[in-house]
Amino acid sequence: MNYDPQTALERCETLMLDMDGTILDLAFDNYIWKDLVPRRYAAENGLTFEEARGRLFEKYAAVQGDLEWYCLDHWNDRLGIDVVKIHHDVTHRIGYLPGALEFLRTMHKREVRVLLVTNSHPDTLALKDAVTGLADYFDGLYSSHAFGHAKESQSFWEALREEVEFDAETTLFVDDSEPVLQSAADYGVGMLLRVTRPDTSAPAARGSSFHGVEGVRDMLP
Numbered sequence: 001m002n003y004d005p006q007t008a009l010e011r012c013e014t015l016m017l018d019m020d021g022t023i024l025d026l027a028f029d030n031y032i033w034k035d036l037v038p039r040r041y042a043a044e045n046g047l048t049f050e051e052a053r054g055r056l057f058e059k060y061a062a063v064q065g066d067l068e069w070y071c072l073d074h075w076n077d078r079l080g081i082d083v084v085k086i087h088h089d090v091t092h093r094i095g096y097l098p099g100a101l102e103f104l105r106t107m108h109k110r111e112v113r114v115l116l117v118t119n120s121h122p123d124t125l126a127l128k129d130a131v132t133g134l135a136d137y138f139d140g141l142y143s144s145h146a147f148g149h150a151k152e153s154q155s156f157w158e159a160l161r162e163e164v165e166f167d168a169e170t171t172l173f174v175d176d177s178e179p180v181l182q183s184a185a186d187y188g189v190g191m192l193l194r195v196t197r198p199d200t201s202a203p204a205a206r207g208s209s210f211h212g213v214e215g216v217r218d219m220l221p
């Protein structure tokens with residue numbers, strides 16, 4: 001079933017929210033992976049910024065949708081640069097998307113179970129929570145790393161359901177990733193919404209097979 005955003009929010013008993021690009025501004029992650037890491041990698045390897053970006057984007061693409069992509073230790077080993085430190089150096093750039101905190105506060109007062117469902121590594125999740133305090137607004141935090149499968153995989157949804165009882169039909173899942181939403185749809189999650197502007201430093205995405213909202217705030221009247 002396909003519901004418009006406000007109807008879906010009214011109808012849901014469990015609300016599952018992605019973190020990066022849904023609640024938090026993806027500008028932080030994009031700045032790190034598309035700017036800072038290539039800069040550092042270029043300096044370490046005697047490459048130009050463009051060369052470094054080209055090589056890194058190939059490495060990124062090779063593991064997109066896999067858990068390794070979200071694991072900072074993996075990149076520390078793989079690239080030989082301290083990506084954990086890079087994250088810690090720029091934590092002041094971590095922030096909510098416009099209206100996201102207001103949305104979380106509103107939902108926290110309602111009789112709806114709100115779960116964070118993220119591919120983010122537990123260490124990155126902890127770092128982002130330390131900066132934003134987002135955990136206060138959720139009834140549970142679930143990182144796909146704990147299950148050994150990314151959200152793109154059906155095994156993730158099976159493992160999540162073993163961990164948390166939820167009725168797929170009355171669950172609303174919000175994410176900014178088309179492949180992740182498709183995976184949730186294949187599993188049978190009843191209501192799906194796509195955030196079309198996950199990164200405030202970039203324009204909104206266009207063209208999607210899912211209902212879209214620019215930001216989660218747009219689900220409220």
Ligand SMILES: [Mg+2]
Nearest residue numbers: 018020021176
């Ligand atoms: Mg996301």
